[in-house]
Amino acid sequence: DTAVSQTPKYLVTQMGNDKSIKCEQNLGHDTMYWYKQDSKKFLKIMFSYNNKELIINETVPNRFSPKSPDKAHLNLHINSLELGDSAVYFCASSRGDSSYTFGSGTRLTVV
Amino acid sequence: GEDVEQSLFLSVREGDSSVINCTYTDSSSTYLYWYKQEPGAGLQLLTYIFSNMDMKQDQRLTVLLNKKDKHLSLRIADTQTGDSAIYFCAEPAAGNKLTFGGGTRVLVKP
Numbered sequence: 001d002t003a004v005s006q007t008p009k010y011l012v013t014q015m016g017n018d019k020s021i022k023c024e025q026n027l028g029h030d031t032m033y034w035y036k037q038d039s040k041k042f043l044k045i046m047f048s049y050n051n052k053e054l055i056i057n058e059t060v061p062n063r064f065s066p067k068s069p070d071k072a073h074l075n076l077h078i079n080s081l082e083l084g085d086s087a088v089y090f091c092a093s094s095r096g097d098s099s100y101t102f103g104s105g106t107r108l109t110v111v
Numbered sequence: 112g113e114d115v116e117q118s119l120f121l122s123v124r125e126g127d128s129s130v131i132n133c134t135y136t137d138s139s140s141t142y143l144y145w146y147k148q149e150p151g152a153g154l155q156l157l158t159y160i161f162s163n164m165d166m167k168q169d170q171r172l173t174v175l176l177n178k179k180d181k182h183l184s185l186r187i188a189d190t191q192t193g194d195s196a197i198y199f200c201a202e203p204a205a206g207n208k209l210t211f212g213g214g215t216r217v218l219v220k221p
Contacts, residue, residue: 031207033208033209035209040213041148041197041213041214041216042211042213042214043154043199043211043214044211045208045209045210048206048207048208050207055206055207056206056208090153090154092154092209094207096207097141097142097203097207098141098142100144100156100201100209101156102146102153102154102155102156103153104152104153105152105153105154
């Protein structure tokens with residue numbers, strides 16, 4: 001049983017398209033996150049939700065819109081994809097400031 | 112501040128010990144974490160240390176914490192080829208997000 005699962009694992013799409021990445025956790029955690037890992041492997045927070053409420057929204061373009069239908073799910077929708085959006089996107093969850101668990105990542109390639 | 116810093120690269124011979132260093136910023140962090148990322152894979156929690164501890168040992172892994180200097184280290188004893196990966200230290204920050212260091216790429220040579 002995967003604790004934090006995200007789909008798809010790979011996503012190749014053309015510039016200008018709209019795409020979504022889904023994330024689900026079955027750990028009963030109250031906080032979920034999206035992180036972006038760039039080509040230099042640097043990891044940076046994008047968003048966090050606590051019990052479906054947006055807590056953190058770092059400097060991310062408006063084209064990125066997270067949605068949390070319930071506390072076990074946090075999806076990421078991206079409009080008008082650009083070449084610079086190519087990265088690996090990690091979903092994660094935690095209970096407070098402990099027990100962080102990461103998904104296996106979604107490698108997004110924009111061509 | 113949000114600068115968690117690590118050295119970029121470490122090369123070690125199989126069987127030797129590896130030491131990866133990290134400096135963090137927030138003295139009020141309750142936990143500090145080490146994650147491992149193998150090529151093409153996700154982030155795997157390797158170990159963590161509670162802030163009231165100076166040292167934690169877990170099989171081949173030893174974590175040392177120097178709170179005065181805000182310095183964290185990870186020692187891997189008897190390094191194996193399977194230990195080749197990128198190692199990230201991380202500390203919780205406002206909003207419970209994790210702030211990561213830039214990662215240390217460890218290459219184990221036979």
